Amino acid sequence: RAPQRALTAGGAALALLLGTLVFSMAAPSRDAKAAPAGGQVRLVSYNIHDAVDRRGRLDPEAVARTIEARRPDVVLLQEAGRGSLLSGTTDVGVWLSRRLGMKLLWGPAADGQFGNAILTSLPVERSGIGRMPRGDWSQIRGYVWAKLKVGSSSLDVWSTHLENGDDQGDERLREASALLRAWGGGPRTVVGGDFNAGPGADAIDRMTDGTGLRSAATGGDASPTTSEGERTDWIFGTDDLSFSGYQVTPAGSGHYPVSVTVRVGG
Structure with missing residues (x-):
């Protein structure tokens, strides 16, 4: 969704004013994370x-607990602010990184305080960020990627967020094409995010038609990923990866976390 979505009045405004205090008081988790066994990586988008x-309440602790319950090695985040007004000018990305004891990789979009992120407990070999070409009226969208060490192999992970709006299908298609060009077809890759598009949409078909990517939804799971009953959040992966344990879990946000176990070969 767009970051400009209005918050409810009253309590929401107070929560935003107190945001810095809430964040400074929360203690980060210091539990060590074991290395993934047998090349299996638990991933959440x-x-x-x-x-x-x-x-309309600022509640980063609820987000942290929702993520923790999935026991992930990698988290692909969208709408992860770094001091945006929506989060009371608080750095949500850094707070979650400290609270969960995971490394943060962040890529800006829109005004530079709003973007995508990767949280991970795995070794990071390299990473990068990029922005999509902007249409006439769309926001600037972007992505962040990282190459992670998994045993003797590696896994590339990408987090992105495409344009919102029922009339923005052409823009999403352009953004999906730009994302695929940036990726370049490399092996052992997972691309996840809020695509603002459902099954059969041009942007989703573009991600899978002749690209070597497929949906990670095992068994054809078509569970909605939003509180409005839509399926707009996706995880795609290359054919050299195997997926299991795909799950969509209702949560307090308008979007639900999508989880899957990725098996990386040697």
Whole structure:
């Protein structure tokens, strides 16, 4: 969704004013994370809407607990602010990184305080960021990627967020094409995010038609990924990876976390 979505009045405004205090008081988790066994990586993709819930309350701890319950090695975040007004000018990305004890990789979009992120407990070999070409009226969208060490192999992970709006299908198609060009067809890759498009949409077909990517939804799971009953959040992976344990879990945000176990070969 767009970051400009209005918050409810009253309590939401107070929560935003107190945002810095809430963040400074929360203690980060210091539990060590074991290395993934047998090349299996638990991965979550989640649009957190700057840690603001559906009632307009700033609640990063609820986001952290939702993520923790999935026991991930890698988290692909969308709408992860770095001091945006929506989150009370608080750095949601850094707070979650400290709270979960995971490394943060962040890529800007829109005004530079709003973007995508990767949280991971795995070794990072290299990483990068990029922005999509902008249409006439769309926001600037972007992506962040990282090459992670998994045993004797590696896994590339990408987090992105495409344009919102029922009339923005052409823009999403352009953004998906730009994302695929940036990726370049490399092996052992997972691309996840809020694509703002459902099954059969041009942008989704573009991600899978002749690209070597497929949906990670095992068994054809078509569970909605938003509180409005839409399926707009996706995880795609290359054919040299195997997927299991795909799950969509209802949560307090307008979007639900999408989880899957990725098996990386040697």
